Amino acid sequence: MEPIRTLRSRTAVLAVSDIDTDQIIPARFLTTTTREGLGKHLFADWRYGPDGVPRPGFALNRPEAAGCTILVAGDNFGCGSSREHAPWALTDYGFRAVVSTRIADIFRSNALKNGLVPVLIDPATHRWLLEHAGAEVSIDLETTTLTLPTGQAARFPLEPFARFCLMNGVDELGFLLGREAQIAAYEARAGIA
Amino acid sequence: MNAPAHTLFEKAWRAHEVVPETADTPAVLYIDLHLIHEVTSPQAFTVLRQRGLQIRRPQLTFATMDHSTPTRTEQVFGGAPIAIEAAARQVRELESNCAAFGLELLNLRHAQRGIVHIIGPELGLTQPGKTVVCGDSHTSTHGALGALAFGIGTTEVGHVLATQCLLQRKPRTLAINVSGKLPAGVGAKDLILAIIGRIGVAGGTGHAIEYRGDTIRALDMDGRMTVCNMSIEAGARAGMIAPDETTFAYLAGRPHAPRGEAWERAVERWRQLPTDPGAQFDKAIDIDASTLEPMVTYGTNPGMVMPIGGAIPERAGDPVFEKSLAYMGFAPGQPIREHPVNVVFVGSCTNGRLSDLRLAASLLRGRKVAPGVQMLVVPGSQQVKRLAEAEGLHRVFLEAGAEWRESGCSMCLGMNGDLVGKGQYAVSTSNRNFEGRQGIGARTLLASPLTAAACAVRGCVTDPRELM
């Protein structure tokens, strides 16, 4: 995983609350056995018409959304299934951060493992972002702040270990493998052989 | 001095701490049971291969196939191949991964195959106090037996395969106290839908739920599993119920349950698990079950739910709510009863167990599915199918004009060929009414097996109590 310290981008805004993982990537695209290439199916049923033609009104299809790496979504993003295909689709598309007031637990956990920063911000900052699609914002993991073009900065919570992993490009599997001695001791105590 | 009082969750958590959490690092938590299926595992095996890792404890992982598998008998047992090529590839990949890494797999034609959350308890793999994970959010189901069970992503599937452990932050605890007798025609599904309606789809985020109270005690294991199953629909990764005599009676004699003296010792241990008197929860809510009614969803998330006799709420000036109603083709203030229905689905890990099929059959017996309505009854496992057939339930369904299929996730999610058409209304006993969940443009109304059967008979949204 690439280390992430700061992100700076215009925002793409999807002002819909409770965006579930079936919207992020519909189940019919889950028959894949790899994690690559899912970006083209991101928000498929909102992004494309029945004929497969992009819907011009959808936020990600507008020309100004091209190249945005920060997605601002309505309240409670990522509820629903545990499919890691959701963050895979978002990162394959090019997003590096998702901003909302609330992010579902499993989605957040999956996002962190794929270098997608879950940014939980206060309702006032959130409202400002929803009303200013395309605003140039920056996200700093060192200070865990999101800064608006107005100069106003909002802190966001980020679990220290997750932050460490993101900033150093460390993956959890390596960390777990490094706990071999403790795991073996636990198994010996529990009689697992 | 008294020993400190702990919750059920706390006890299960502490017993599995390989390394406790600190301010800087999450806990390393040991996993007793890991269930995998074809959809969320392939990329985890890829990582193992890339990094040259082995599976640490192959005997603690069990594999089944359920999501992308077909349910038509001729496709499962006949010569007819799986119609969707990508699904067939996924199934083959699970087979080769399990063979290569030495994992036990219940393959397509195995007599014990079924939906992952049905077979775990059914085979006695799921046990009180165990940590159970699966790359599937409805792993919360297993909490009905007093296990600490939660869904994980594919990266974490790889972590468990390689280390039998996960890095986890301890969630907060939420007690949901339910008291009072459920009225006739109102069951576990109505109860959990009412709970989600009350706390909302994010009400449990960051929490492990414990369902408590006399109503929960009175539920059979199938009903408890229905309740815990939908914990994730309230945002909670885990939902638990303390083990009791009902739990022990359910587990006794199951293939993977302990036997003889080991059984006695296990029960002794399991009796220590329930929450101690005086233990504190971070949050608690109370629900009166005696006033509940059959519930049905009207929108595009499970929190958009109401008593079946009610009218669709109004939320003027809420564009997301309006968008949801527009998708459903409903108007605020409209009653939902009598609304025509095209498809009825009885099945899924929420309501695909034997008692669910019995409930549906009790309403269908001697009746017919309304003309023009397609009804699909899909048992949650091959064992549920056999038990239902031994009781003759399949004849009730077939004589009513419903289809009787092989087990699998089926119409719960649109990836195995069982689909609801665009714009069609489906009354479904599954757990998610998200846009497109059952097929592109499909409109899902979540309800209990009794309500689903009543809707099938009348061809419109029907209060099951009218037919009881």
Ligand code: SF4
């Ligand atoms: S039945 Fe539905 S919710 Fe349950 S495991 Fe299958 S797809 Fe998931």
